[in-house]
Amino acid sequence: MFFRKLPGVSASGMGLRLSQKFVFLLFLSGLVTLCFGALFFLPDSVRLKRIFLSKTENQAVTVGSENGARDHTKKVNRDQEHPRGITPGRGETSTKLKSMSRKPSVTYEARTAEKAAAGKSPEDWNQARSKDEPGKAATGSEKQTASARHGEHRAAFDYEKFKKCLLKPPLGTEQGKPSDLQTQQRRDKVKEMMKFAWDNYKHYAWGKNELRPLTRNGHIGNMFGGLRGASIVDSLDTLYIMGLMDEFQEAKEWVQNNLDLNSNGEASLFEVNIRYVGGLLSAYYLTGAEVFKKKVIELGEKLLPAFNTPTGIPRGVINLGSGTSWSWGWASAGSSILAEFGTLHLEFVHLTELSSNPVFTEKVMNIRKLLNKIEKPHGLYPNFLSPVSGNWVQHHVSIGGLGDSFYEYLIKSYLMSDKTDEEAKRMYYSALEAIEANLVQKSPGGLTYMAEWRGGLLDHKMGHLACFSGGMVGIGADDGPPEKRQHYLDLAAEITHTCHESYSRSATKLGPEAFRFDGGAEATATRLSDRYYILRPEVIESYMYMWRLTHDPKYRQWGWEAVEALEKHCRVEAGFSGIRDVYATTASHDNMQQSFFLSETLKYLYLLFSDDDLLSLEDWVFNTEAHPLPIIRRTCPQEQGADGVPPE
Ligand code: DMJ
Numbered sequence: 001m002f003f004r005k006l007p008g009v010s011a012s013g014m015g016l017r018l019s020q021k022f023v024f025l026l027f028l029s030g031l032v033t034l035c036f037g038a039l040f041f042l043p044d045s046v047r048l049k050r051i052f053l054s055k056t057e058n059q060a061v062t063v064g065s066e067n068g069a070r071d072h073t074k075k076v077n078r079d080q081e082h083p084r085g086i087t088p089g090r091g092e093t094s095t096k097l098k099s100m101s102r103k104p105s106v107t108y109e110a111r112t113a114e115k116a117a118a119g120k121s122p123e124d125w126n127q128a129r130s131k132d133e134p135g136k137a138a139t140g141s142e143k144q145t146a147s148a149r150h151g152e153h154r155a156a157f158d159y160e161k162f163k164k165c166l167l168k169p170p171l172g173t174e175q176g177k178p179s180d181l182q183t184q185q186r187r188d189k190v191k192e193m194m195k196f197a198w199d200n201y202k203h204y205a206w207g208k209n210e211l212r213p214l215t216r217n218g219h220i221g222n223m224f225g226g227l228r229g230a231s232i233v234d235s236l237d238t239l240y241i242m243g244l245m246d247e248f249q250e251a252k253e254w255v256q257n258n259l260d261l262n263s264n265g266e267a268s269l270f271e272v273n274i275r276y277v278g279g280l281l282s283a284y285y286l287t288g289a290e291v292f293k294k295k296v297i298e299l300g301e302k303l304l305p306a307f308n309t310p311t312g313i314p315r316g317v318i319n320l321g322s323g324t325s326w327s328w329g330w331a332s333a334g335s336s337i338l339a340e341f342g343t344l345h346l347e348f349v350h351l352t353e354l355s356s357n358p359v360f361t362e363k364v365m366n367i368r369k370l371l372n373k374i375e376k377p378h379g380l381y382p383n384f385l386s387p388v389s390g391n392w393v394q395h396h397v398s399i400g401g402l403g404d405s406f407y408e409y410l411i412k413s414y415l416m417s418d419k420t421d422e423e424a425k426r427m428y429y430s431a432l433e434a435i436e437a438n439l440v441q442k443s444p445g446g447l448t449y450m451a452e453w454r455g456g457l458l459d460h461k462m463g464h465l466a467c468f469s470g471g472m473v474g475i476g477a478d479d480g481p482p483e484k485r486q487h488y489l490d491l492a493a494e495i496t497h498t499c500h501e502s503y504s505r506s507a508t509k510l511g512p513e514a515f516r517f518d519g520g521a522e523a524t525a526t527r528l529s530d531r532y533y534i535l536r537p538e539v540i541e542s543y544m545y546m547w548r549l550t551h552d553p554k555y556r557q558w559g560w561e562a563v564e565a566l567e568k569h570c571r572v573e574a575g576f577s578g579i580r581d582v583y584a585t586t587a588s589h590d591n592m593q594q595s596f597f598l599s600e601t602l603k604y605l606y607l608l609f610s611d612d613d614l615l616s617l618e619d620w621v622f623n624t625e626a627h628p629l630p631i632i633r634r635t636c637p638q639e640q641g642a643d644g645v646p647p648e
Contacts, residue, residue, distance in 0.1 A: 157354050159288045165636035168616040170286055170628075175243060176607075176614025186560055187609035191242045193566070193576070194602045197593060198239065198247055200575035201231050207258060213575030214591040223271045225320045226263025229254060233279040234599035237627055240286050241614060242606060255280070256291045261298050264321030269306045269314055270340035272299070274405075275595060277347045278627035284354070285630050293354050300351040300360055309387040312366040314341050327387070335384035335393040341367055342381075342406025345413050345424075346623050353632060372427060379434030380453060381406065397453040399435060400463030400514075405624040407431055408468060411476040412621045418633050419479065429480055432473070432488075440491070443517040447501060448494035451517075460518040462498070464511055464533075468624075470496030470542030474549050475617070489549065496542040498523055500558050503539060506582040509565040511539055525583070534578035534590065535570060537600035537626065544604040548612055559608040566601075600626035 178184055197211075205211040208218025209230035224230055232251045239248040277296055284292035305323030306314040313336050318325040327334040344364050351360035370390055371381065377395055383402035384393040397403060410428035414421045439450050441460065450466055452459040474492035477485050501523040502511040510533045512525035525531045540562055547555035569587045570576045576597055577589035603626045607614060620628040 156356055157293075161636070162285070162630065163288070165633055165638060166619045166630065167637060168613050168619055170615060170619070171241060172611055172613035172616070174611075176241075176610030176612075178609060178611055183556065183609050186556075186563065187606060189563060190602055190605045190609060191244070193563070193571075194235075194238060194242055194598065194606070195244060195247070196571075197576050197598055197602070198235060198244070201593065201598075202247075202250070204574060205231070207232075207254070210595050211575050211593040212591045213572050213577045213593050214589055216574050219592065222266075223268045224276070225265030225267030225272070225318075227259075227261070227265070227267065227272065227276060227320070229259055230275055231593075231595040231598060233259070233283075234275050234595040234625065236279055236283040236292075237286055238598055238603045238606070240283070241603070252283070252287075252289065252291070255283075255295060259295060261295065261302060262321070264319060266317055266319045268340070269303060269316055269318050269325070270337075270343055272318075272320075273303065273344055273347050274623055274625040274627075275599070277303075277351070278623040278625050278629070279599065281347060281350050281354075281629060282623075282627040285628070297351065297355045297357075300348070300355070304359065304363065307363045307366075311370060311387055311390040312363065313370065313385060313387040313390065314344075314363075314367075315387055316340050332384055333386065333393050334388070336387045338381055338383045338385065338403050338406045339401070341385075341387075342371070343409050343624055345409045346416055346621065346629055349413070349416070349632070350629055368423065368427075372423060376434070378438050379430060380438060381431065395453075395455040397439070398463070398466070399439065399450045399469050400452065400466035404465050404468060407435075408472050408624055411472060411479075412623075414479070415475065416621045416629060416631055418631050420634075425479065428476060432476070432480075436491075441517065443522055445522040447498045447517070447523055448491065449498050449517055449523070450495065461514055461516045462502075462523075463514045464499075464502075464536050464538055467495070467499035467502075467511075467538040468541050470499060471545030474542070474545045477549070492542075493546060493550070496539075496546050496555075499539045499542060503558075503562065503565070507585050508533075508569045508579065508582045508587070509561055510569060510579070510582045512582050528581075531581045531583055532578065532590065533570075533582050534592065535566075535576060535594050535597040535601055537596060537604055540601055540604045540608070541626070544608045547608055548617060556608060559605055563605060596625060 178187060200213060201211040204213075204216040205218030207228055209221055209224060209228060210219040211231065212219050220228070232254050236248065236251050236255070239245075239251060276299055280292045280296035280299065283289070284296065302320045302323075303318060306318040306325040308325075309315060315325040316328045316331065316336055327336060331337055345368070348360040348364040352358055374390065374392070377392075377397075380397045381403065382392045382395050382397055384396070385391070386393050399407065407428070410424050410431065413424035414428060417424070419425075435450065439453055439458070441449055441451050441458070443449060449460075449462045450469060452461055470492050472492075473488055473495065477488035477492060480488050499511065502515045503509055505522075505524050506512065512531050512533065513536075514525060514527075514530040515521070515523045516526050516530075517523070519526060540559060543555040543559045543562075546552070547559075566576065569579055570589075572589060575593045578592055578594065580588040580590055615622075615628050619631055621631065622628055
């Protein structure tokens with residue numbers, strides 16, 4: 001070491017000072033090391049620790065949603081996450097998504113913890129801990145811990161046992177083959193239509209979301225984020241029940257090898273849920289193939305961050321990669337849509353069944369709780385709700401678009417719970433009463449319809465989407481108050497009749513997107529913009545349910561009229577296409593074979609011409625995309641004694 005001699009200081013004196021300094025420096029550095037080391041022993045919340053040890057450490061972080069309502073700690077690795085607020089490129093999904101209000105719904109920490117919670121094994125969930133804080137609403141993880149404390153350990157899902165407990169074989173005794181020749185031929189025709197739609201999709205659009213049958217190419221669209229193959233996932237169960245086994249096998253292999261869930265696109269929570277989650281769940285329950293179960297649980301976990309809002313009401317759009325979510329730009333004041341957040345229940349309950357993870361059911365039960373408690377104008381549920389305040393944003397009520405499948409999921413939740421979900425039952429029948437009192441109308445020509453309601457004023461319009469309600473009111477008729485059962489069945493028949501009228505009053509015998517009952521109109525579209533038909537299923541769906549409930553042959557006849565009309569006006573050389581004007585005989589095609597045509601329209605037609613034991617309503621409920629989900633029975637009927645009690 002080299003020291004410069006200081007003026008006026010002797011060499012020996014300088015040596016003494018230097019050694020003193022050396023000892024002092026040594027002491028100082030020891031002290032610093034000691035203090036720094038002590039940081040590791042401080043509690044997680046101490047700010048100094050967060051300043052010095054951020055980013056790269058495996059550490060416990062405080063979890064909080066927007067309003068800080070959730071508060072628990074979890075071990076997570078921050079390096080695995082995207083930084084908060086950054087959303088990856090949107091590519092083809094951008095056009096519509098640009099108009100969304102960009103409000104990330106969750107803090108970075110909340111997303112991290114959510115993912116960590118979702119990724120745990122059932123044993124981990126039971127061990128997961130969180131501190132009880134009086135006065136705070138229990139979060140998902142806290143409730144998980146609570147259920148663990150109460151000894152609610154769910155056994156892993158047993159597919160063989162599930163199969164044994166069904167009342168009927170899923171495909172019926174003879175694949176649902178009808179006894180009379182004419183019905184057999186009609187059913188064969190529907191199967192041929194499915195094969196034609198599938199073959200063309202496969203040829204021209206394989207792996208894309210939908211087929212463009214005129215330009216003979218694929219369509220990706222902006223509803224499913226980066227997910228692909230919507231037509232494949234939506235078709236799995238239809239192919240299977242129709243016995244198109246080679247095609248089913250191709251579809252299954254595609255799911256196994258190509259369905260990539262690690263996408264970064266921005267997706268509609270609702271659409272991904274009803275088509276992908278619903279499609280994969282059904283495929284699993286029908287076949288027992290593990291690949292479907294694995295994929296669907298993984299996908300379900302990716303949807304969870306959408307629920308991280310102050311109320312737990314999910315936002316409509318989610319980036320499946322980052323977990324960031326926000327509301328549709330067109331939905332007033334950043335609100336969530338009733339038909340979207342109200343159409344998750346069936347699938348999420350089944351996600352819990354298959355994964356043994358209670359978090360999925362907790363998320364939807366929380367939505368249910370809020371909707372049950374909130375004040376409802378005239379007992380009606382408006383279409384827009386703020387996920388921040390939990391209040392209605394506008395008083396627009398509709399049984400068609402924006403509201404529709406919420407009502408459907410209430411009665412189906414009750415049926416799917418083996419009629420044990422009393423809350424869903426109560427909510428459904430009181431909603432139906434309010435609908436009857438406020439929305440159900442009779443036209444001057446004697447047609448029953450469900451009008452829309454705008455802050456107290458009736459809009460005498462019914463959308464094609466609202467035509468599912470014939471089937472819904474029908475399947476719920478039997479569990480209503482005894483004095484109302486026949487009335488509900490009649491109401492279901494009247495609505496289905498009105499929807500059929502909207503078809504039979506058009507030149508193509510296909511129904512418009514919306515039809516009116518004012519200005520002299522009786523179930524006809526009065527606006528040019530309402531005249532299109534995009535291969536929608538709702539009217540045929542109601543025919544199918546009404547057939548099963550009444551066996552009145554007119555429903556099969558009406559279904560056959562629809563088949564003929566589809567063949568004549570929608571079948572083109574390379575698939576099926578929607579049309580722009582149902583009142584024009586020279587068709588103008590919209591160049592789109594919607595995936596719901598394969599999952600719903602053709603499936604409901606096939607079921608309409610099949611025996612009732614093909615996907616028997618005693619065992620199955622259909623989600624809103626026509627994917628069959630089994631009724632959940634806590635005790636297996638086959639294991640019960642003659643007195644209905646399980647043997648000891
Ligand atoms: C389908 O995706 C579902 O039935 C949804 O509930 C409403 N719309 C389409 C079909 O019209």
